[in-house]
Amino acid sequence: MKRPPIKQVQALPGADFARDAGTAAPTPWLPSQRGGWPGSVAPPSSERFVQSAKDWLFSLGPTRWRFIPMLNRLPVLLARVVRSHLEAGMASATLNSRTAQESLGHLDLQKTDLEDFVDFSEQEYSQLQALALQVRVVEAELERRYRRQ
Template identity: 35%
Template sequence: MRQPQPTTAVLHGTRASTTAPALVARHPQWPGGVARPETPGFERSAKAWLFDLGPARWQCEGVFHRRPDELARMVRLHIESELATAQAALRRIRARRTSLDAQELLDIYQRESDWAVAMRDQVCEVETALQQCRETRRKAS
C-alpha cells in the first residue's frame, strides 16, 4: 500500500517540463507518477496513484471510481490521520525518553511524519486538479 518516500526530484519539481500546465509549474509537489492535468490519462493515473496510497478495500467502492476527487479527499484525510498519529508518538517519546530504543523510535516516527507531510502535499495538488476537472466538466454539460 505505502509507496516509498518521494525523491527530492519529485518534491522539488524537476520532473516537470517547461510545457507543463501552470498548476505543475507553480506547485513543485506534483507526484511523478501522475500525468499532468489536461493531458490524456490524468484521471486514470491519479486514481491509480491514490488507490495505492489508501487501504485496498477502497478499490471496491464504486463511488471512488466515479468520483476521483472524493477519493483524493478521502486519501488526504487518511494521510492527515497518519500524520497526527506519528506526531503524537513523537511527542510521547520526546517527553519520556526512558527506553533504550528512544532514538531509533524517534527516527522512525520522524521519517513517517516527513513521509506523511510530503504525501499530503502531493495529494492536495492532485485533489485540487481533480476538483478543477470536475468543475470544468460540470460547466460544460
C-alpha cells in the same frame, strides 16, 4: 549522544516519472521533488491524468478502497479521503514522537531504541506531509474538473 537518523529508502533510478499505460508500479512512499506533482501521475493535460491519479491515490490508501464503487467513480472524493488518511497518519506520527518516553518508558528498551523510534516517527511525519501536499495538488486539479460552471 544523538544517534544518526534512520536511513531513508531511496527511489530506484527512473521510479519517479509518469507511468506509461500502467506498466510500472507507482512508488507512493517516495514523494517527488518536482514542484509537488507526483511522478507517477500523468500531467493534467494528458488523457491518462484521471486514471493515473486514481491509480496513485488508491496506492496511498487501504486496499479495500479499490472495491468502493463511489471512490472509483469519483476520483475527486478519493483524493479527499486519501488526504484525510495521510493527515491522520501525520497526527499519529506526531503523537508517537511526543509521547514515546512517557508511553513506552515502562518497557525494557534501550534509550537509543526510544530515540530511534522518535526519529522514525519524525521521518514518517515528513514523508506523510510531503505526500499529503502532493495529494492536495492533484486534488485541486480534480476539483477544477468537477467545479460547477
